[in-house]
Amino acid sequence: MKRHVGKTDEELSQRLKKDLKITGSSTFKDRATAEKVASEVLKDPKNIKKVEKWLSDPKSRPTLALRYKGNGDVLGRSIERGSNTAEDVTNAKIVLKKGKDGEYILTGYPIK
Numbered sequence: 001m002k003r004h005v006g007k008t009d010e011e012l013s014q015r016l017k018k019d020l021k022i023t024g025s026s027t028f029k030d031r032a033t034a035e036k037v038a039s040e041v042l043k044d045p046k047n048i049k050k051v052e053k054w055l056s057d058p059k060s061r062p063t064l065a066l067r068y069k070g071n072g073d074v075l076g077r078s079i080e081r082g083s084n085t086a087e088d089v090t091n092a093k094i095v096l097k098k099g100k101d102g103e104y105i106l107t108g109y110p111i112k
Helices: 009-018 031-043 045-056
Strands: 024-028 063-068 076-080 087-089 091-099 102-111
Touching: 009 024, 009 076, 024 031, 024 102, 031 045, 031 063, 031 091, 031 102, 045 063, 045 091, 045 102, 063 102, 076 102
Parallel strands: none
Antiparallel strands: 024 076, 063 091, 076 087, 091 102
């Protein structure tokens, strides 16, 4: 979560320059927003079914990405590779990873 909370536009640009593997860099405006989004994603009945299916299938991928469709409120900022300007974003993605004791949140970040 450290990489995706409370970052400035300059920090987002610097991360893009340093990490050539990523296609964009984004930040939640604050920790409370990030936690609220993660909580809502994990409480969504559709996502609960997706997680249960993912965990019960031994052949499923080690990670599961879940999308958060916002209500129009700004969750944070994002800059895409090739762009010089960060923009407000209203949606998010939460990525779960399988562990020995079940799943855990690997990462979460705001998206367009």
